[in-house]
Amino acid sequence: MPFDRAVFFLRENPIPTGGTHATADETGGAVGIFEGVIPPGHSIHWHTHTREAECFHVIAGRFRFWCGDDVAEGGPGTTVVAPAYRRHRWQNISEQEGRLLMxxxxxxxxxxxxxxxxxxxxxxxxxxxxxxxxGILSEILDLR
Structure with missing residues (x-):
């Protein structure tokens, strides 16, 4: 996809840990960037994005990622890409708070x-x- 709608974007003031770093509105639709502070043991339910690829970069903690049939673990510096239409989930497997840049x-x-x-x-x-x-194919109701 060409980035013909992309715009130059700079946020001068750092935001507190966690929250949204850049939105689609701010980047001409090109990207959305957000950070999560994840409690120990917390996980997200299985889900599939139909409109976008989702990327994860571990800042702190240790995480396990499931993407389709693949499973991977990693600590700070680990990057994982879940393509659109690929069922995935993740979990903070460390005993401390984790941080993900997504x-x-x-x-x-x-x-x-x-x-x-x-x-x-x-x-x-x-x-x-x-x-x-x-556009998320969510499996959250399967957890009840």
Whole structure:
């Protein structure tokens, strides 16, 4: 995909640990970049992106990644790419808080987190409905 819509983007003031670093609106749709502070043992449910590739870079902690039938583990400096239409999940397998820098291309998916954070009751059903609007084939309801 050519980046004909991409724009030069610079955020001068660092944001606190965690949160969104750049949005699709800020980058002409090219990319969304966000950071997660992940508690020990926390994992995300299986899901598949239909609109974007999702990339992960471990800043702190140790993580296990599942992507299709592949499984990998890594600590700081590890980068994993989950292509669109590839079922995946991850888990912080360390005993301390972990940090992941994540990005999607094209951008847009990063707005999902603001919607989930705004929920007064973030139930699996409510999260499923938000994920579905963002083109995510979610398996969160399979966890009940």
């Amino acid at each position: 990005w999607v291309t094209p951008g847009g998916f990063e707005a999902l987190f603001a919607e989930i954070d705004a929920l007064s009751q973030p139930t699996p059903q409510a999260i499923y409905e938000i994920e579905t609007r963002y």
